[in-house]
Every structure is written in structure tokens, then in C-alpha cells.
Amino acid sequence: MTVHTALLQGVRLLEDASTAVPRLTAEVLLAHAIHKERVHLYAHPEQELQELEWLHYGRYLHERLNGKPTQYITGRQEFYGREFRVTPDVLIPRPETEHVVEVALRIARGAKRVLDVGTGSGALAVTLQLETGARAWATDISPAAATVAAGNARRLGAPVNVAICDLMEAIAAGAMDLIVSNPPYVPIAQRQGLQREVRDWEPHVALFAGETGFEIYDRIVADAPRVLRPGGWIVMELGFGSRDYVANLLCGWRDVRIDPDLAGIPRVIAARRVGWPL
Numbered sequence: 001m002t003v004h005t006a007l008l009q010g011v012r013l014l015e016d017a018s019t020a021v022p023r024l025t026a027e028v029l030l031a032h033a034i035h036k037e038r039v040h041l042y043a044h045p046e047q048e049l050q051e052l053e054w055l056h057y058g059r060y061l062h063e064r065l066n067g068k069p070t071q072y073i074t075g076r077q078e079f080y081g082r083e084f085r086v087t088p089d090v091l092i093p094r095p096e097t098e099h100v101v102e103v104a105l106r107i108a109r110g111a112k113r114v115l116d117v118g119t120g121s122g123a124l125a126v127t128l129q130l131e132t133g134a135r136a137w138a139t140d141i142s143p144a145a146a147t148v149a150a151g152n153a154r155r156l157g158a159p160v161n162v163a164i165c166d167l168m169e170a171i172a173a174g175a176m177d178l179i180v181s182n183p184p185y186v187p188i189a190q191r192q193g194l195q196r197e198v199r200d201w202e203p204h205v206a207l208f209a210g211e212t213g214f215e216i217y218d219r220i221v222a223d224a225p226r227v228l229r230p231g232g233w234i235v236m237e238l239g240f241g242s243r244d245y246v247a248n249l250l251c252g253w254r255d256v257r258i259d260p261d262l263a264g265i266p267r268v269i270a271a272r273r274v275g276w277p278l
């Protein structure tokens, strides 16, 4: 079986099952099975697959056909130009969440102490540490997620202090110049409407906030003034339909701003704690 034939067969299987982006998926899974980059598939279409490579490729295709996200099969996802390891213990970092990084860099590049609440893979904490050189902390209530985040921080050379705790309970008062968070924000009632890959594979603690979807925003905004220095910033990703609610939560704050994503959907909210600026 050559690379070329394996690719064609994989694409056909995925197409028949109406899997999204069948060619790209087959390429990623085949490249993963033979431990090469995707470009290798086109440079060496005639290469014969070893038996073990063929077996691995078949297993990956089977997993994908059963709904497992490609990133959980390969264990990798790119975020802000860096490769993060991901396991089913963490949310797969989304491109939309890169807007949180962009807004944070625009408004608080000078922050010396940064906290990422609900860090998952560590994507936000690691990226902001590497982009700014700030001292970085990250929390997660899931010990397994905290282990993944710590591993990514180590692998990417970012000194990030990872704590397992409920939101910011382990963080000292007045410690931070900047808090970022992409909190769980899906209302439980929307569970059935989620894509199968998300609903059946991504950790529920990363997705669901409670009945309304606003529960974690409520708690973060309530505790943030304790953790932030006066003038410090909070930057959060917004769930669909949460703009007005979260903006209202921040009505006593300064310099509230809302940034849309590329599709024009309100995606990031930022605000400043009252008091002296940084």
C-alpha cells in the first residue's frame, strides 16, 4: 500500500461518512501514522507503508469515524503559532481564543503579572508569558488539565505557575496586573445541540457553566477586584449571546471594551479595575 493509495482510501471513507474536511483529515492522520509532516505525503506518494504504519492509520481513521476529534488522535493543536499537546482532559484551543491574546497584548502589554483562569491546555497562559515575558500563573479545577498545561509550559519554555483550584481561590489579593479567561460558558440545556465531537469528547467541565451559562462569569467578575491591582485589566472570551450580560456585570469597571471576531461576533470583553492605572 503506497502513501498515495492510502490517502485516497482514507479520503473516500471520510467522505462517505460525511466527515468535515475529509482530505485534510486524511492527510493529517496519515502523516501522524508515518511520523512525517503533511508535505511528505506529496513529496513521496510512492512510499510503501510499513505494516505498523498501515495499522495505525486504520485505527486513526476508525477513531475519527467514531467522532473523536482529529486533535485528540494526533495529540496536537496549534495556537498562536505554537504547537500545544492536547488530550481529552482539555478543551482543544480554538482559533477564536487567539483574539483574547490579541486584545490582552494591545491593552496590557506592560503587565508584569498575568493570571489565566481555567487554563486547560495552558494556551493563554503560555502564549502570554512567551509574548510578554511577564510572570505567569494559571489555574484549573481539573488536576488532569493542570498536568497538561504544566507539560505544555515546560515543553515550550514558558515559566508558568500552575495551580489546581476553584477559579482564583489560590491567588493572593492584589497580585495581578492582568487576568485572562476563556471560561466555560455553554448553558447545560444546549448540550444536545452541540456538535457530536464537542459533546461526546471534550471535557464537560470545560464546556458547561450551569443552567444559564453565565455562572462562571458571575464568579470571576465578583472575585477579580480582590486579585487585580488597581488599574489592572480583565480580558475574557464571550460566549454566544453573553455580551450584554457580561457587560452589565462589568458596569462598575473602567474602559469597558468589546472586540468582535473575524465573523463580526462579539468575542472578547475587557475592562479595567477602578483605581490607579498600571
Ligand SMILES: C[S@@+](CC[C@H](N)C(=O)[O-])C[C@H]1O[C@@H](n2cnc3c(N)ncnc32)[C@H](O)[C@@H]1O
Pocket: 090, 091, 092, 093, 094, 097, 117, 118, 119, 120, 121, 122, 123, 124, 139, 140, 141, 142, 145, 165, 166, 167, 168, 181, 182, 183, 184, 185, 205, 206, 207
Ligand atoms: C473553555 S475551557 C478553556 C481552556 C483554555 N483556557 C482555552 O482557552 O483553550 C475552560 C477551562 O476552565 C476549567 N474550569 C472549569 N470550571 C473551573 C473552576 N471552577 N475553576 C477553575 N477552572 C475551571 C476547565 O477545566 C477548563 O479547562
